[in-house]
Each structure stands twice: as structure tokens, then as C-alpha cells.
Amino acid sequence: PGAGTPVDSSALEAHLRDSLDGVPGLTVQRFHRLCHEAGNAIGLGLPPMDPTQRESTFWSELLPDALVQACAQGQPRFDAIVVDEAQDFTDTYWLALLESLADPKQGVLYAFQDNTQSLFGGSPAFTSDLPSFELPANLRNTQAIRDYAARQGPAGEAVQGAPEGRPVEVVTLEEGEDLAVRVGRIVQRLTAPDGFAPEDVAVLTGRRPE
Numbered sequence: 001p002g003a004g005t006p007v008d009s010s011a012l013e014a015h016l017r018d019s020l021d022g023v024p025g026l027t028v029q030r031f032h033r034l035c036h037e038a039g040n041a042i043g044l045g046l047p048p049m050d051p052t053q054r055e056s057t058f059w060s061e062l063l064p065d066a067l068v069q070a071c072a073q074g075q076p077r078f079d080a081i082v083v084d085e086a087q088d089f090t091d092t093y094w095l096a097l098l099e100s101l102a103d104p105k106q107g108v109l110y111a112f113q114d115n116t117q118s119l120f121g122g123s124p125a126f127t128s129d130l131p132s133f134e135l136p137a138n139l140r141n142t143q144a145i146r147d148y149a150a151r152q153g154p155a156g157e158a159v160q161g162a163p164e165g166r167p168v169e170v171v172t173l174e175e176g177e178d179l180a181v182r183v184g185r186i187v188q189r190l191t192a193p194d195g196f197a198p199e200d201v202a203v204l205t206g207r208r209p210e
Contacts, residue, residue: 027078031093032063034076034100039066042073064096071099080108086127087113094126116154144168 009030017028029037032049039046044066047058070076078100083089089097089111101107111127138146138156142165149155173182183203190196 027076031083031089031097032059035063035067035096038070038076038100039063041075042070044069060090060092064092067096068099071096076100077102078107079103080110082110082112084112085117086111087115087118089127091126138162142166 013028013030013033020026020028027034036046036049046062046066079102081097081101083097098104098109101109109130111130113127136157137159139159141149141155142163143158144165144167146155146158146162148168171182171186173179187198187201187203190201191198
């Protein structure tokens with residue numbers, strides 16, 4: 001998703017696809033990959049998708065247009081569409097995506113979005129016209145994480161019975177300290193005997209591993 005260079009969510013895409021493998025008639029795909037594969041399926045010969053490419057019109061115009069052209073030739077066609085992180089979809093994306101509904105009048109569309117998490121600012125006008133239902137309960141965090149997040153901005157309502165969880169720890173690097181080394185020490189501490197299993201620890205970073 002995104003108006004400019006997209007976020008690389010290929011790992012999440014692969015995880016969801018593997019988790020839902022075997023469900024008949026289900027497609028799990030990033031929007032731009034859907035556009036890319038649909039366009040090449042009708043012979044458009046699109047260049048490879050390169051997340052490092054900074055030419056935003058490739059993502060914001062060329063790929064959505066490829067999906068529109070593919071839909072004009074009858075593919076792909078879906079009975080229902082579920083969009084996550086909809087706050088990062090532009091109106092151009094929506095216009096292209098709606099073309100892929102097999103029945104525009106009876107087709108099903110769900111859009112999940114949180115405008116406080118918008119990567120590119122604002123929200124598309126398209127979703128503002130849809131019936132909306134607020135999901136106020138925070139179902140993803142422990143009480144400790146939710147309380148900390150609430151001091152930074154909207155974090156949803158605490159859920160009764162949610163686990164208290166470990167206190168949030170904020171680590172500040174000393175001048176000249178190596179980030180990777182510090183993170184490695186923290187991971188070692190978290191995965192020590194009687195700690196978390198390595199597969200239950202995620203390290204999120206705003207930079208590529210290299």
C-alpha cells in the first residue's frame with residue numbers, strides 16, 4: 001500500500017498465504033502484486049517490482065492502471081474483497097480494485113483502517129463514503145503496552161481481563177553505541193532460559209537488515 005514507494009510486506013503476505021493454504025477460492029495478495037500479475041497475465045510486460053524504486057508513478061499510476069486493463073479483459077474477478085491498512089490506499093487504488101469485483105452491485109467489500117497509523121497522511125475520500133463501524137477495544141496488546149501507547153496517542157479501550165504483561169522498557173543508546181549489538185543483547189536476555197522462545201520474539205526496524 002501507499003502512494004509512494006510501498007512498504008515491503010512480502011513476509012506478511014507469505015505468512016497469511018501459508019496460514020490459509022487450502023481454502024478454496026481464496027487469494028491473499030498485496031495490492032501492487034495483484035496489479036503486477038494481472039497486468040502481465042494480459043501481456044503488458046510490466047518491469048519487475050523493485051521496492052527501492054523511487055518513481056512513485058510506477059506504484060500510484062502504472063500498476064493500478066494495469067489492474068484496470070486486466071479487469072476489462074475479465075480478470076481477475078472476486079465475489080468479495082477484504083482490504084487491510086485501508087488508510088494507505090489512495091482513491092486511484094480503490095477505483096482499480098473495485099473493477100475486480102465480479103458484481104459491483106452485490107459484491108462484498110470490507111476495509112479495515114486506522115487513520116492514526118497512516119503512512120502518507122490523511123485518508124482516502126472513498127472510504128469516507130462507506131458505512132463505518134468503530135472497533136474501540138484494544139485486542140492486540142497487554143495492559144502494560146496499551147497504557148504506554150495511550151500516552152503517545154489513541155490506543156483504544158483497555159479490554160477487561162487482558163493480561164497485565166511485562167512493563168514497557170525504553171532503551172536509549174549511548175553516543176557511539178552500536179544499535180545491532182545492543183539489540184542482540186536484549187534478544188539474548190529475552191530468550192534466556194525460562195524466557196521467550198526465539199520464534200516468539202520480533203525485532204522491528206525502520207531500516208533494512210543490511
